[in-house]
Amino acid sequence: MNQNKIPQATAKRLPLYYRFLNNLHIQGKSRVSSKELSEAIKVDSATIRRDFSYFGALGKKGYGYNVEYLLGFFRKTLDQDENTPVALIGVGNLGTAFLNYNFTKNNNTKIEMAFDADKRKVGKTIGDVQIYHIEDLEDNLENISVAILTVPVSEAQNITDRLINAGISGVLNFTPARITVPEHVRVHHIDLAVELQSLAYFMKHYPLEHEEEQ
């Protein structure tokens, strides 16, 4: 595989490309240029061409990219065929939002089960996903490698430790806690307060220049 040659910045944009191509395909468009893509997803066209070029020559000069071909290519590259099973930990408002969000639609991730500490929620189903009690975490987490963590910050590290013990190797952490994990576990943090505050900071201090932001 050529995975290690692909810059991280590029890898982060792949899902974005994939989804947009999928939309184009659904709309019946058969052809797209890096310029069009650029305008739609707000990434410089040279960056898009460079990103694609890491995978080889996917387009045609004077023509652009064939949507169906490119989509098929990304489908393979992003392992769209193979589903990644996900567990949701913490069924509060944010957790519920995830359960109702239909990820599987144009995405290879699927929330298979959810856990919560509130006994009143246990046994219920939201968006087809069964809710278990957090005490039963270890008994149910089989074949699941990714967890979405939407629990109170005070529980974050403790539950993370249990998740890792139970075999999880990727965590999407929505708590403000900067959790500690072993080397082989990957954590992505999404910190809503930080995002909001950082937006406010940028607005005040970088008033004129304009570039889109992750």
Added chain:
Amino acid sequence: MNQNKIPQATAKRLPLYYRFLNNLHIQGKSRVSSKELSEAIKVDSATIRRDFSYFGALGKKGYGYNVEYLLGFFRKTLDQDENTPVALIGVGNLGTAFLNYNFTKNNNTKIEMAFDADKRKVGKTIGDVQIYHIEDLEDNLENISVAILTVPVSEAQNITDRLINAGISGVLNFTPARITVPEHVRVHHIDLAVELQSLAYFMKHYPLEHEEEQ
């Protein structure tokens, strides 16, 4: 001001530093080193020292940083005194999560009002925030510069246009739509599906190396 000298990557970490220092202060710690900070927030210690150095010499050799002093400094720098008023657009599960999240706690942003298209929600209050009908957007959005966008993707561009017309200059966009805005408006995208998919991709293709992310 020295804002323009500060790299964007540094600016993005500032809220993180601020919050962690605040926690230290609450815990009664009076002193901290870049190494300790590094272990807690998973950012390389040299990066932390470099980040701080953009603001001048804030520490003392052989000692570290004085928590209270540093906190006070960041409070000023991040304009913690001055609140940024925020409007929430779309009171679904995700929107509700925001309303219940107590941002103002150690944060200078405050959700002042919310809007939704569902008449049953209008007039209610969640977490002290009044919900208005989306039709009345323009009438109520006064003195608000930031919007959190948690509406269905189909409405995203249309509502964004209205928001900008009503004077908003920053948008925290949680919809998958890559919205188009004029030069003076800043948009930060947080795309939950992309985050999840990109985590899965990194897990599969960058198996051994380990660095914290985002």
Added chain:
DNA sequence: TAAATGTCGTGAAATTATTCACTTAATCCA
């Protein structure tokens, strides 16, 4: 007081990412 230790601040190097601008090839159109 003197030696040992700790830790900042930072030049310089290394790494990573973006952007420019040009060559080349395919398409489009008259």
Added chain:
DNA sequence: TGGATTAAGTGAATAATTTCACGACATTTA
């Protein structure tokens, strides 16, 4: 068919970010 146009792919330049590694100085300890 042939000239004009379009747009990919990419070498090279530039920019941004991180990291190394060390000098200098404060603190701590004996």
